[in-house]
Amino acid sequence: MSQEFGGRTGLRGKLTQWLRGGGPKEAAGDGGREALLLAAAKAGLPLAPAAHPAPGYRCSCDRVGCPTPARHPVSFAWQTQSTTDRGQIERWARHQPLANFITATGMVHDVLDVPLEAGREALERLLAAGIDVGPVAESDDGRMLFFTLTRGTPEDEDEWWPCELDCHPETMDEHPGLRWHCRGSYVLVPPARLPGDDGQAVHWVRGPEHPLPDPLTLLEVLTDACARYVGEEPDHANAAWPLRH
Template identity: 60%
Template sequence: MDRSDHIGKRARVAGWLRRMQREDPGAARDRRTELVLDAVRMGWPVCPAAHPLAYGCSCDRVGCPAPGMHPMSSAWQTQASTDPAHVQRWLERYPDANFVTVTGTSHDVLDVPADAGALALDRLGDEAGPVAACGPERVLFFTATRGTPVDEDEWWPCELDSHPETLDAHPGLRWHCRGSYVLLPPAQHPSGTQVRWIRGPETPLPDPLRVLDVLTDACDTVGATAADSHWLMGR
């Protein structure tokens, strides 16, 4: 990929972010019920999460390392629900809360840097499935899950598996499966933007291995381009 192509991909990512920043956060909250219940109707388990507050987090943890990006309860894995009535009560009880969807039962999420996400979207086209922009740095690709085999012994781990406590160990490609979660649109991101759908959740979930193959190539391409740019600037 030449320099002009790479600049074009970055421009598209910047365009998504400008649209997120222009949208009134109040309007996003008004749409929250519709968007969260859409995910529930798809069979995705959800639970309420903290939200950014001033320069910190709505939780009571001093110096929270992930403001607005974690569930309210430490029991989120058992708390997550696909019952619309139960989720509706959460929505009413916590009007400012973000929501997360728990991965590894009905869907997985492949999570990549924004530049790689833009490139992969071009390559995948209609095969991409649901895709969301999560803040200025990450793009989330929702896929079918590999986390619930008929024979539990057939479940296979992957070095890309991402859990909430290991996100810093995966700055590139992350695979959210069992034991992880991601923010759902229209969550408020600590960057000041909203998590937004690029391709909606009604899109069929693709095979994760097909998406993984394209994302891996995209991350390699963007990484090589970034390294080349750094070398040129250093000269």
């Protein structure tokens, strides 16, 4: 199967209209969105509805000056709401045709979130070395997301890295530019639309049909690639992603 999700350019073409911010009438046709969400759930990624872009680089939520427009869950109970249940996800997708979706990390999977250029370099190196790489998504706002197995609940609670920071303070020099989304965090799951009029989106580079790897098998290459770009990535210090409720 192609490294691109599904290996079918037709499916990606059908998604283009939805990803570029089509209205309810366009989104009602789905264009493959529901199939992609169900594939993610089938792979074990727990999903919950998220906000979506509104005109003028705004968010669909009612929070004035939302700091993470279209990138956060719609419910305060997103951690308990997140599910892989097919029926529930179908209902959400059909009743909320414009909604993005998040996947809650630290349950089944973690996400290693790196600057886009660093991620592309790392992905090329990992594949060339024959290392098993799981699902990978690109966010057009400059990040690449590597989906991995979760580390579970370690005996040492200090092993949990806060996702709001680029790295654990004690390992700043070792993990520049890396965010490790684990328990209590989430990321947007493709397909997702980002604010703006330029059609930015979150999309799969390698789809959820790829098995989740151990994060430690990717970590060395990812951190090495991040070190090359640490002085070049945009300032995300004030992004506060994920938004805490």
